[in-house]
Amino acid sequence: MTSTLTVPMTRPASLMDSRRVDPASDGCGFVAHHAVATAAGDTYVVSGAGRYRWEAEEATDPGEQNFACQMITRYGTDGRPVAVALYGQSRPDGTPSAVEEGSEPTLAVLPDGTVAVSAKPGSTYLISSDLSRVLASWRMPWGWEEEKERNGDPYAASISVTPSGRLLCVTSEYGLSNLAGAHPNIVALSEPGDPLAPGSKATLRALATHDARTARQTDADLYPHVRFKGAPVGRDNRPSPSLTEIVSQDAHRAYDYLDCTMGRPAALGDDLFVVPVFGRIHRSGNRGQVFTFALLDDQGAVRGRLEGLHRYEDSPFTGFCFTVVGDPYRARAFHLNRHGLYAWSADGRLRSRMSTDDKPYKALTHFTLLEATPAGELLLAHRRQHLLLRVPVPENLDDLAAAVEAALKSYARGRTAWKKEYDPVNWHWVDGSARVHQL
Template sequence: MTHAIPVPLPSALIDHHAVDLGRKPTSGWGMNVNDVATAPSGEIYALSNVYRHTYGTAEDEADPAKADFGYSLVNKYAPDGTLLATAVSGQHEFLPQDTTFGGPTTGLGRGLWWAKGLCVLPDGTLAATGPGDQTHLVTADLTAVTAHHDMPSRRHEDGPRDPFASWISTTPAGRLLCTTGEYGLYNYGNLLDNIVAITDQSLTPTSKPSLRALASMEAEPVKHTQADLRPGVLFNGKPVGMDHRPRPSLTEHLTELEQTARQWDWDDARLGRPAVVREDLFVVPVYGHIYRGGSRGQRFAFVLVSDEGEFVGQLGGMHLHRDSPFTGFCFEIAADPVRERIYHLNRYGLFAWTATGIRAQRLDLEDKRYKLLKHFTLVDCTPAGELILVHRTQHLLLRIACPDALGDLGQAVEDALRSYARERTALKRQWQPVNWHWVDSTAPLHRL
């Protein structure tokens, strides 16, 4: 199995904008790998964004070599890690950039600064999601965008209002586990993720299913009006909004259950991306307010919720300070519904749980055998039970085949990291990256 897979930039884009790959991100340009999704057949898709801010003059904007730009990229890989194709799309309708690589009104950019989530739907279509519950459907071969679901970026702007979800994951039976936003959380004027919901029908280019709300993070968003009702997000058959949403909320449950918690511990909390543990069970990250001076020790929880909206419990065995995900803001959860396992990686450890929430493993990242994991973000667990991690600065994917027994996870990770190091050395000789930026000129390039 290939352990190290580069996430490259297309050479045509680099040449068109005369990008200096040697420049540091602090100089106003950079690349981020945002998400990875794996199809049941084994193909891997990586979603990233690349940008440059030059703060130049109006004359500079007419020159592609000097102009600002921002693009969303989707790379497709064969199961063995071979790059098959790349799609590139403009990001934002207000960003003054040329349309050589696709315009924001036709690609993934309709109001998005960048797409942040990626999901392979049951029919093989890709769903790219972003802020404001914007969802864009892309064909599996990356040649076309077949549907847009979005809304104005501000609450009172005119324009089409047809949002869907900000995060999507699929269940084994093909249902969609989603999060959607609401206005008015903590008196904010923009959409913040607040509702965990599930669909009972498929999302297709011609059909958008209703979402059945299972849980809310915050019980009482303020200043709701009739205009804020979401006809496509239902609870007990009625649109979510005003004073109608699942109660008690997740933060109310957590405040009641945790004897040492105070009510204000969950003020200004946030909802993370849920993961599917099995067809009828999901895990939902919830974390408290992030402070500028540091948030290590703040409240966080990974809550188990059933497909009927019942609060089942939460993942155990994590210390608020010693295992805090606030260091580096590592709130990602990955789950393996085939084997009913749950995984989490932060700067202090790699954790594994059973579906009952009992911690089965903690690999301490201070151990030199696992220390390299501090540079990675956990993004996916494949249908074959492989963890996929992204190196935050070297733009490489790391695949780890998890063992049948979670007690053997440490040895599996150690072996994978050793193989990854060898493969990375070979890739550097082959690709000759500049400042850990990989550039490809061989795979087909599609402009969305």
């Protein structure tokens, strides 16, 4: 019997056939970007797949050309794929996809069951729960189109849903410092009862600004759905001081957080959130660079930070592991990097640390933390074997280390069971049973 704690992240057989993908050959790639679970136990995973070969640069046969696409896969409670939505590539009849391929896509399941997929710099699409239809689109142009269509009609670069249905979002802005294009810069929150739906763009109240260097902004850079003090965010109308200024107050050197980046916020409840801020990435030698996991309330006040991590010993810059996830139903936060898995309570106190130097947890170095589920599980993706591991988190975080050790031991058994069913080649899990939709 196959394990539901270990689930293969599959690719549609129809995609492999139409593109004549040979799993045994080089050049075939797959990456899991994000995953979310519903209260009923279904799981949605957004991933990217593609092929690149030098010899295919001049190919005219679509089945031989290089390609890249993204997909959303819905898995049932038994771990098997139910439906797949392909996007970011042309449909079989040659028409463009209704959903553009975006950078660092993330998912959210809205209170009515609709799936929202958002990507940088700020595009959001609503998709039916069965993945068959695109219900609404709000697009922020990127690349060479940015200056041509500067205003666009964006919504958010990422969305998370709190227990009461509030939307915790990051929105992007043009005209920041001397940067070209749009960049995620505002942490914002909707109110319960204000839905994000076709024809209804939930208003977002700005809680925090990452970078306040906005002297270059004009009226064209204002969006009516992102507001502060009753008016659209822009120029000086924004929360102050900025997150960069706040975290710099605790830095050893004033310039430590110069040109820092902001990670994806995570909800610890309806009114408390963690916002990661990371020092500037250099070409080499990033281990030991500064970072802060700031705690922010729903009025925009900083209430502390997640404590207990060492800049060097616990550095997220090793492997660039910048994800922090929250369990808003139980008020706790989690982070996984190459050095360990960490868990905090809502007061910022480090409650559990599992070092990857210790043998029982060494395998964690192969996993990426994607999300926490409403049922209180962590979703981890194996980067090479492309399996999703669900780690049940006990109510008492003091017992988490034992639960993680048990889940890692069960991983191998689950992997063996699924291999008997799918017989993967080079860890390509190919499925022909799920219904495939071209968006």
